[in-house]
Amino acid sequence: MAATSETSCNPLHQVHELAEILLDSESEQPVRPMLDPKAARRDLELDLPESGLPLERAIDKLRSVVLATPVTTGTGFYNQLFGGRESIAVLADMLAAICNTSMYTYKAAGVQVILEQILLEKMMKLAGFAGGDGLFTPGGSMSNMAAMIIARNEAVEDSREAGFPAGDFVVYTSAESHYSVRKNAGLLGIGRANVVAIPADEIGRMIPEKLDEQIVSDLAAGKKPLMTITTSGTTVMGAFDPIKPIVEVAKKHNTWVHVDGAFGGSALLSDAFAHLMDGLELADSFTWDAHKMMGVPLICSVMLTRHAGMTTKHFDEAATYLFQQDEDMLNPGTRSLQCGRRNDALKLWAAWQHLGDEGYKSRVERQFELAQHFRSRIDEDLELQLSCDPQWITVCFEVTGKPSDQICDELDRRQMAKIGWGIVHGRRVIRMVCVNPDLTTSDLDDLLAKIKAVGAEMPEADNAVTK
Amino acid sequence: MAATSETSCNPLHQVHELAEILLDSESEQPVRPMLDPKAARRDLELDLPESGLPLERAIDKLRSVVLATPVTTGTGFYNQLFGGRESIAVLADMLAAICNTSMYTYKAAGVQVILEQILLEKMMKLAGFAGGDGLFTPGGSMSNMAAMIIARNEAVEDSREAGFPAGDFVVYTSAESHYSVRKNAGLLGIGRANVVAIPADEIGRMIPEKLDEQIVSDLAAGKKPLMTITTSGTTVMGAFDPIKPIVEVAKKHNTWVHVDGAFGGSALLSDAFAHLMDGLELADSFTWDAHKMMGVPLICSVMLTRHAGMTTKHFDEAATYLFQQDEDMLNPGTRSLQCGRRNDALKLWAAWQHLGDEGYKSRVERQFELAQHFRSRIDEDLELQLSCDPQWITVCFEVTGKPSDQICDELDRRQMAKIGWGIVHGRRVIRMVCVNPDLTTSDLDDLLAKIKAVGAEMPEADNAVTK
Structure with missing residues (x-):
């Protein structure tokens, strides 16, 4: 008509x-x-x-x-752990908005539920969790939350029914871990004060011996180790905690091990980098965000666990009006954190169809290559100073004697670039994340030139954080 | 090129x-x-x-x-508490996927942060919470979760830091409330067994006197009332708990009152129906999903509270690398549940620009009108039987002597309609939700005709739930 x-x-x-x-x-x-x-x-x-x-x-x-x-795409955005886009993923996400299916039942979401299952299977296999369990959540913080709930309820068996008797339980994580660990401890009734930060080494990795010492001393003081959270790809330095030795320590003391790979989990996509996460297959649970290195629009995060049936065991709630036909495996609402849930799977599925395992491998390797280039330019420039040896695609550095924070603000003000700063070894540093594989090395060179030019106009300043 | x-x-x-x-x-x-x-x-x-x-x-x-x-749009979908679409909202959601801004900082999300603030201000005003506090969450379950965390931490002051000392605390809610209340109690360390279901009346409303009796008896047994959760628009019957008398009871015993209006909150959009939520302005917090009656794509949910500063107080976590310019009011990441967060505001903002307050008023009134029409057709049909007097846009009924569940399955199998069943007064009933304002009364008549035709072919059956 x-x-x-x-x-x-x-x-x-x-x-x-x-x-x-x-x-x-x-x-x-x-x-x-x-x-x-x-x-x-x-x-x-x-x-x-x-x-x-x-x-x-x-x-x-x-x-x-x-x-x-x-x-957030293109050559001006380096401000977060995402950037650029896989256009087919964006197309799929736009179609998901038209379809508007809620992901709780096969009756309402149909094949979309199968896509989700296929992605979880694939990602579990890559993690070494084949036959385990997993779910899509609304972000890395929430994936960590889901894992912390499972770990807490597994450690204190009656928590789900009777409530969690806070008090002497301790959550261990690196001093460089994401703020959601502490935040979630507050949200989940564990208590933020019960999160203990284990020291990290020069390049930002949790030190397994320090973890052991802390647990031994806590046990002597009558405390109860609840779980250990390691990070694969820390937020500021992009460091990978050594999972294997940490698992050995943690398992000796019987704690659940969660790996927060929201950022770095994508290392699994390339044989060349999977070793950064050696020991993951021995851990209990794992957070992985596809909306960071995998180029799909926000939000696309999964929590995976090696143990079958965990999500149903800890998140299921009967609702006759909702779950009424098809077996439970086809009704993700019986094991997700939420009830109504947006379709975050279609975009990742579409990108994976187009890229395949091989394309995702190249994507990750390209991101790393860009970071290596950027790092080498800093190494060879006397005006620039690397803040730590980068393990991954994040490169932290200073323009010698110039204020990192003000340089970032000024770049934004002049519409030259959006880039952020962080604190490394007590100093304010510029944090460059080479997450957009569509960049060229000359884009990176241009950016460095801009950073130096803006820095040159700034008065001298010390980046040491005093307070 | x-x-x-x-x-x-x-x-x-x-x-x-x-x-x-x-x-x-x-x-x-x-x-x-x-x-x-x-x-x-x-x-x-x-x-x-x-x-x-x-x-x-x-x-x-x-x-x-x-x-x-x-x-999920059009004349075949009646299976959930959403259906149809406001096309401009879908268009906006598609653009949000292209923009792909994470909603934590003004630096990264710019004006999108202001839209969110404008929507929260508007919705707080409608709720009688002007000057309060609110946030967007990934769904009604999560909005309820946010409110439960705040209530828990306000009741037991040191919970956020030291952990929540579960044990004698009790959460009160109606027997007809959403399953997320019980589920969240399990997730948050409160304990599912500590959720007490207060009986509802004939049409599904929590009975304030029963709440009072229960609290009095719990107090006598040494228990500690933690919070009371009322529902505006229950999932199956669409009932509205009487907020005002419940607040009186709850406040007498010093409990936080949360109103779960995920479904029915939209009654506030029309003067003619706002009375269903009389007393909301005296409650402490409120869940409202725009992705249900307001026609925007999944997910678009807010948690609002009458008390200023609550979200920062309970959800803030320092993160230097993230929050680095602009005042905190412009950085929603300092007060949301998540860190990276999808833009759920743009779609609602766009729909509200096009509909205005007046358009949303008409939308809600149209939904109610359709439900009234549907109800009247059931009233006048001897083969059909109303299951309870509907307060809102949900109409529960049976085809006399025919199995409600099998009728729904068969309608789906034959591609006639997707519609769900629920349990009312111990009987399986067909649950019709008149949430799509684009339907015509003849669409509804056709649907009823299909339901009757399929029912007529079914063997006699009793819908009583025995188990």
Whole structure:
């Protein structure tokens, strides 16, 4: 049927035009202007109207808003542990928004449930957890949360029914681990004060001997080791804790071992790097985010465990109105953290169809190659100083004598790049994450040149963090 | 630059074609065939390849998969508490996938953070929580979880640091409440056994006097009331607990009151129905899912609280590498459950721009009108039997003497409709949710005719649940 006016058109027919505008604008303006928040609210007329705007006008507004949003693809964005995109994954995610299936039952989500199962099987196999159990969660923090719940409830058997009797239990993790470990301990009733940070070595890896000492001393003090969380790819330095020796220590003292590979888990995609996670197959659970190194849109995270049946055992809740046909294996709602759940699987499945195992291997190796190039440029430049020997795709460094934090702010202000800073060995450093495989080495050289140019204009400053 | 071959094209250029195919197919086939899971896996070649498929072939596969996915819009889907779509919201969600901004900082997400704040302000105002606090979460279960964490930590002050000393604490909720209450109690270390179900009346509302009796008797037994969770729009019957009298009881005994309005919260959008939630402004926290009655794609859920500063107080965690410029109010990562977080705000913002307050009012009233029509058709039909007096847009009923569960399965098998069943007063009933405002009364009449026709072919059966 012909539409009677332009405004009666289905807005979905305009997706092509808007997508094209957005893609064009990304390449023209890889770093969009920093907007003053108050001015943006007023100028873009962001407040909600009492009477609705005609469709065309509402779409105009939507266009202005997306065109004023920071670009996370391309040669200007190095600010996070993601960047760039696999376009087929984005296409699939857009289709998931149209399909709008909730991932709790086969009745409601159909084949999408099978895709999810296939991805979990594949990722479990890569992790050495074949025959284990896993689930998609809304992010790395939540994957860590799921693992911490399972570990807690396995350690103190009646926790799920009777509640967790907090007190003397201790969670061990590296001083360089992600903040979600401590945060989750607060959320889950374990207590943040019961998370003990084990010292890391020069390049950011947890020291197994220090873990052993800490556990022995805690046991002597009457405390109860609850779980050990290792990190594969720490947030700032990109370090990989040595899983195998840590598992040996942890298992000697009977604690669950969780591996937070939200960032570095993708090392498993390449034989050349899988050794960074030696011992993973002996661990109990594992977090892996595909929305970081695997190039799919946010969010796509899995929690995997070596032990079959864990997710059903700890997350299942009867709901007759929901789970009513098909076997439970086809109803992920019986073992997920959530009830209604967005389809985060289709995008990863589509990318994996196009890339295959081989394409993902090349992707990871390319990311590493870029980081090696970047690192070598720093090594050979007397004005630049490497902050630690990088194990992975993150390179932390300083412009000698220049303030890392101010350089980053200024790069953003001048629309040159979005890049972040972190603290390494008590010093503020620029954190470069070579996560976008579409970059060229000359993109990286350009970025370094910009960083140096902005640094050169800055007054001398000491990056040592004093307080 | 011209692409050198078709396969080197950016797949995003194909979104228009795929979206059109998907929309056409939805209208031609509002209920897609039920696929045998094993056959689907084989026939659609869902397994992941070692070598990647050429782009065209991968997109072909993606097309087959989305075309084999259950349709959740249109006249065939009544299976869940969502259905239909606001197309502009879907368009916005698709653009969010292209933008792929993580919602933790203003530096990374820019204006998107402001949209989120505007939506929270608006929804808090509607809830009577102006000046309070709120956050977007990945679903109603998680919104309830956030509220339960805050309530738990507020009740036992040192919980966040020292851990929650489970034992004598009790969570009160209605026997008809969502399963996430019990589930979350297990996840959060409170213990599922410490959730007490308060009886509901004939139409599914928690009985305040019963709550009072239970608390009084628990106190006498030395237990500690932790929180009370009321429901606005229960999952099966769509009942609204009487918030005001419940708050009076709960506050007398000093418990936090959370209102789970994941489904029914949208009653606030219409003056005509807001009274169903009288007393909400006296409650402490509130869950509201926009992905149910407000027609935006999954997931879009908020947890709101009347008390300023609660989310920062209970969810904040320092992370220098992340939060480094702009005031905290502009960095939602300092107060959300997650770290990396998908943009769930843009779609709701876009829909609200187009509908306005007035459009959302009409939407809710239309949903109610449809339910009233459906209910009246059941009232006047001697073969059909209403299971309870519906307060909201859910109508539960039986085809007299015919098995509700088998009727639902058969409707699905024959591609006539996807609709679910639930248990009301110990009987299996068909649960009809009139959540798609694009339906016409004759769509509903047709559906009833189909239900009766399928029922007529069924052998007599008793819907009483015996076990």
